[in-house]
């Protein structure tokens with residue numbers, strides 16, 4: 517079976533998210549990828565190969581499995597893994613993996629076009645699939661090399677609802693324990709520690725949510741739906757990047773929102789340019805970073821980035 521069947525009902529919704537600029541290099545390698553590519557891409561360590569769809573899953577898998585498996589995250593650092601297109605070697609690596617940890621929620625747009633070995637695929641968000649958020653008002657735009665895309669369809673930044681992150685960590689641990697039963701005991705300890713930390717973040721955000729009620733907020737990009745839902749944030753999104761040069765058109769979009777939504781804070785995915793901070797400041801908006809961390813951070817790891825995100829919000833809303 518093709519992975520696309522998992523998403524059958526969503527096929528129409530996500531079709532808008534496919535980059536239009538380039539045809540995927542990995543158009544249809546299917547199971548008949550050249551043997552030498554598959555061989556080159558597969559195990560070098562002799563350990564079970566675990567391929568992951570994004571950095572949060574890489575972090576979870578590594579924390580849980582330690583060195584019992586080799587965790588491989590193949591999207592380049594400068595790309596959004598959600599809109600990345602794997603090349604032929606990457607596709608071959610996925611197809612010869614021992615376990616493929618997917619984010620689910622239509623995260624990996626590429627998975628719609630590529631045949632993956634069904635028995636190896638684990639959808640880590642399936643436990644809360646009936647709670648996914650559907651976005652219907654997003655327009656097409658582009659960031660990074662992936663070409664144009666839209667955020668219409670299922671919201672996919674699932675893990676910044678830390679309760680959902682904890683469920684994903686559990687799904688990762690169950691799959692890893694099945695893969696390497698001999699390491700089960702250690703993995704159970706590791707996943708408990710990880711879930712404790714995720715739940716501590718959830719507690720801090722839940723405490724904070726009482727102070728966020730009735731605070732209109734603006735986000736630079738539509739990636740915070742699950743964060744906003746779980747922690748009661750009144751958030752409206754633009755389609756900006758931290759380094760977008762804010763010309764009159766962008767500022768008109770913002771002023772359109774501010775007319776009815778008197779936000780004092782803008783939430784960015786990464787550090788905004790000094791220029792952008794100043795421009796917003798002149799409109800009475802202060803800048804704060806909440807990095808969803810879908811790809812490998814420049815420094816620290818998933819947990820340190822999330823702790824910094826929550827601390828920044830705590831500071832902004834003391």
Ligand SMILES: [Zn+2]
Pocket residue numbers: 657658659665667737
């Ligand atoms: Zn986008």
